[in-house]
Amino acid sequence: MAIRNTGLAAAALIALTACGSNDEAASSDSPEPAVIGERQDNFEQIGDAFRVIRGELENDAPDMAVISANAEIINANAMKIEGHFPAGTGMDDGFDSEALATIWERSEEFAAAHERLVSASEAFLATANAGDSAAVAEGVPELGAACKNCHDTFRLDDE
Numbered sequence: 149m150a151i152r153n154t155g156l157a158a159a160a161l162i163a164l165t166a167c168g169s170n171d172e173a174a175s176s177d178s179p180e181p182a183v184i185g186e187r188q189d190n191f192e193q194i195g196d197a198f199r200v201i202r203g204e205l206e207n208d209a210p211d212m213a214v215i216s217a218n219a220e221i222i223n224a225n226a227m228k229i230e231g232h233f234p235a236g237t238g239m240d241d242g243f244d245s246e247a248l249a250t251i252w253e254r255s256e257e258f259a260a261a262h263e264r265l266v267s268a269s270e271a272f273l274a275t276a277n278a279g280d281s282a283a284v285a286e287g288v289p290e291l292g293a294a295c296k297n298c299h300d301t302f303r304l305d306d307e
């Protein structure tokens with residue numbers, strides 16, 4: 149047990165160190181464009197809403213109103229992503245961002261990954277509004293796959 153804990157603490161330390169050095173490397177002379185914070189907040193809300201839904205589904209009687217409201221947030225925020233990535237706002241431009249240069253190098257693929265999230269979140273919302281929690285639970289992996297599909301190629305993997 150003691151060895152296991154030490155291992156975890158060491159892993160946490162390495163993660164912290166990695167974050168710190170990344171921040172230092174990512175200092176830019178130009179001020180950070182506001183859109184970076186906006187898109188990060190937007191994704192943060194998507195992540196929080198998805199977490200609330202999965203938590204709710206673990207209850208014996210999931211509150212479908214809570215699930216629908218959060219599915220609505222994911223869908224509404226998904227539609228905002230398109231305007232959130234002007235060129236020159238990635239991590240390679242020196243900003244505190246996990247947005248990889250591939251977003252602009254492979255812009256059609258990025259647009260397709262975005263489109264996939266929009267349609268997956270639309271379908272998920274429709275399922276949520278239909279009120280069948282079992283069907284919603286079955287839809288979770290599909291929605292999660294739309295996140296992963298984009299993150300795998302376009303977001304820095306800092307784990």
Ligand code: HEC
Binds near residue numbers: 192196298
């Ligand atoms: C079209 C691509 C794309 C899709 C789809 C996508 N993401 Fe992301 N996500 C990104 C990128 C790029 C970043 C990094 C943004 C930055 O740091 O500037 C990010 C960052 C995040 C963050 C961190 C935000 C922060 O605080 O910096 C969370 C949380 C997140 N995404 C959750 C999700 C979830 C949950 C889904 C699916 C429901 C999802 N994302 C779908 C591209 C995507």
